[in-house]
Amino acid sequence: MDPYESDDRTSTGKAQAEDMRAGRRKAARYVVPVAVVGVAAATIGLVPALADSGDPSLPDITAQQLIEKIAESDAQQLSGMVKISTDFGLPDLGGLESGFMSGAAEGDDGSSADPQSKLIELASGTHTLRVAVDSPDKGKISVLDNAAEYSVIRNGDDVWAYDSKSNEVYHSTAPESEGAREKAPEDVPATPKELADEALKAVDDTTSVTVDGTAQIAGRDGYKLLIKPKQSGSTVGAITVVVDAKTGVPLKFTLTPASGGAAVVDAGFTKVDFAEPAASTFDFTPPKGAKVTEGEDAKAPESGEGIGQGIGQGLDGLKVIGEGWNSIAEFDTGGQGLPSGSASGSDDFSGILDVLGDQVTGKFGSGTVFSTRLVNALITDDGKVYAGAVTKDALVKAADAAQ
Incomplete structure (x- = not known):
């Protein structure tokens, strides 16, 4: 049809x-x-x-x-x-x-x-x-x-x-x-x-x-x-x-x-x-x-502030993988993955992220997938981000294919 x-x-x-x-x-x-x-x-x-x-x-x-x-x-x-x-x-x-x-x-x-x-x-x-x-x-x-x-x-x-x-x-x-x-x-x-x-x-x-x-x-x-x-x-x-x-x-x-x-x-x-x-x-x-x-x-946030330190710095290189409803946005944060506990000012911060996200591995290396009922995002340990209204498996496959 x-x-x-x-x-x-x-x-x-x-x-x-x-x-x-x-x-x-x-x-x-x-x-x-x-x-x-x-x-x-x-x-x-x-x-x-x-x-x-x-x-x-x-x-x-x-x-x-x-x-x-x-x-x-x-x-x-x-x-x-x-x-x-x-x-x-x-x-x-x-x-x-x-x-x-x-x-x-x-x-x-x-x-x-x-x-x-x-x-x-x-x-x-x-x-x-x-x-x-x-x-x-x-x-x-x-x-x-x-x-x-x-x-x-x-x-x-x-x-x-x-x-x-x-x-x-x-x-x-x-x-x-x-x-x-x-x-x-x-x-x-x-x-x-x-x-x-x-x-x-x-x-x-x-x-x-x-x-x-x-x-x-x-x-x-x-x-x-x-x-x-x-x-x-x-x-x-x-x-x-x-x-x-x-x-x-x-x-x-x-x-x-x-x-x-x-x-x-x-x-x-x-x-x-x-x-x-x-x-x-x-x-x-x-x-x-x-x-x-x-x-x-209004004061704009300084680069590097907060939990999202470095995440938005690589948006100029954003590209889209796939088509239609399976489209995935990919961008590079410039080599900065998730912040460590010391960087965030809390020794327990890494543990909190581990609880909120799922650890995954593949040809791309390793990373963490953060999931909601609609949008999921994979942040690799080397600072690449893959996000879309797709499943966790689809994100891992996209990251592997990008290697």
Whole structure:
């Protein structure tokens, strides 16, 4: 079956595939962007309480037609609530992982409102978001946490982030060019539509795409688009996107691992309204007494600081091994493997790494594999890194083949 066919096989052939690729390119232009700054790990999801509330009866549609519906959607205004949860299977390090990930932004000149550190919290647990979008250059997303609230607002060229708990503000300017904007940290996927767009970029001849029935999300009828790797060796089991039947906007995104169990990433609306949000939604003035940090004033981490000493120094040499869902990123840290206990300031640090990772050997020598339910990484003793949404065995084979 062609990867873009629906179950009734109504569309086949290379012409079909070319049409689908064109549809994906067009879809990228219609994505409703939300001004949320963070890191790629901060993917988000939907709690189990948001199970489908029904299977509405809708006209038949093919997978190609459904992807084209997403691409042709012109809905650029919406507001609503999103419930989120993620389960990457990360070990409990007693706060060590959040301290490490946020360390880059919390120096003497840093800010607790800096999204690079704040939104890493979305990488685990359950959260509630309030979202509003009026155009590609105007959006707001707020993370609600008991009595506290953290918001990121984009209004034209200005991007503001505010942490009510610490009363700190972080301000930056949006990139001028679209090319630069696509690479900006504030464009981390944060809504079902953005997550769906990222998934559609991965659709190629190594992927099966079908229509898998219907569902109702946030009171709206939708079609379920099922995306599955054809290749073995990927840790991705399947991705399901519920697409609003009327507007073509993705309402829910679910990624399940090949190993089974609960979803790794599950994102969906509990409430959604496609009316124009009030203009005042995107107004922001730093509260009285708040500490304001400008983006260019934030202190960058010095080379060699922290647990990741040397790890990022060789990223310029990054290359990709394999194709499709079995792609593996390879880069060299410059001969620096994992830090020893003495280098980290703790005699027990090496022992901790041994507990968290699995020791492996091969033609490449020896190294340690660190695993989650989705992404695995092999760090060799001579400082090479192999990472991807693939199994441990696939990483070892890639390292051996690179010799």
